[in-house]
């Protein structure tokens with residue numbers, strides 16, 4: 444049976460703004476307080492989805508979340524009508540209002556970890572929503588993420604959903620941003636590669652000194668257990684703590700893999716040779732031929748990687764067996780990175796083409812092409828069981844661009860977040876969206 448990697452991209456929500464909320468994420472911190480353009484952000488994301496669909500890739504869409512999150516503000520003690528909750532938060536605790544307005548759920552690589560059916564003990568596709576508990580504004584995402592994923596992948600015969608791990612730092616889980624799957628074919632058993640930033644319980648592992656390591660070894664191990672992955676199909680590796688301290692807050696800022704290929708920076712991991720040997724041996728036992736492409740620091744520095752998001756690219760397999768890299772415009776703006784990419788694609792290796800996308804609105808918060816998508820490998824039967832409302836088509840693209848044009852503002856600054864009208868605009872837009880995507884009631888305002 445034919446199998447696919449389906450990319451579900453996060454649709455940017457109407458409150459997209461630059462809140463400076465993510466310590467350790469250089470772009471988020473350096474663009475704090477700038478005014479944003481939610482309409483442009485959503486259209487940039489939709490343009491990428493459309494382009495991939497037109498290139499023949501399977502493409503889906505993942506809905507944004509209800510923001511401002513009034514229920515989250517109520518849990519922090521703000522009371523009264525919804526408008527009063529917002530007004531009081533704006534007056535007494537602006538940072539909490541900003542956090543409750545973040546459109547950060549657009550970076551769906553952090554929504555969940557997904558294991559395809561060929562890897563799991565019960566032969567179903569498993570999803571674990573990420574607790575994202577390193578940052579308050581992201582820790583409030585997982586309940587709605589679970590409902591949205593449940594509405595997209597509803598058929599329990601094929602899909603199994605796990606709630607987020609316990610919401611404590613020891614089980615800090617950032618989802619697929621630190622998870623890669625290698626395989627010969629999407630439908631065959633593969634090797635799942637979990638990269639962690641620190642161990643919560645074992646002091647032998649080093650930890651970064653400056654910025655937080657968001658993903659723990661213990662969280663990755665728990666997800667592997669929940670998904671029923673066998674030891675033969677799992678490899679763990681530690682991120683180099685010194686790159687976390689240079690702004691590599693997720694492994695997908697310094698490495699990307701697909702099929703049998705890992706594309707990574709020389710400084711990305713600790714004990715790289717041991718890790719590569721284990722990947723090669725385990726994928727070999729599953730009939731695969733593991734290959735790695737190391738980008739040397741002499742050609743591209745870690746700083747170049749963080750600024751250009753070279754590795755936050757989408758590595759896609761084409762029908763002829765070659766690969767295509769989807770990179771953000773910032774890669775073209777960095778001379779060394781652009782030169783590296785020219786050399787790479789002309790070297791006769793596996794990666795033959797680079798396509799550049801303008802995702803500036805998302806990039807300014809530290810979210811590149813790979814952050815914006817959640818990969819789900821599905822066989823034909825499973826793909827047919829996905830809620831058809833979320834599969835991208837030309838008509839759906841048309842409907843969604845019109846929906847964005849109708850409901851989104853083209854400028855948002857911190858003061859605008861306190862406008863009670865924004866809440867009404869967002870709820871009206873999202874209510875319509877759940878009908879467009881045929882999701883049913885998934886948002887707090889629709890349920891309570």
Ligand code: SUG
Nearest residue numbers: 461462463464465471550552620814
């Ligand atoms: O968690 N930025 C996100 C970016 C996530 C990128 N995802 C991956 N690399 N997979 C984060 O740091 C910034 C929001 C703000 O500052 O307004 C933010 O949440």
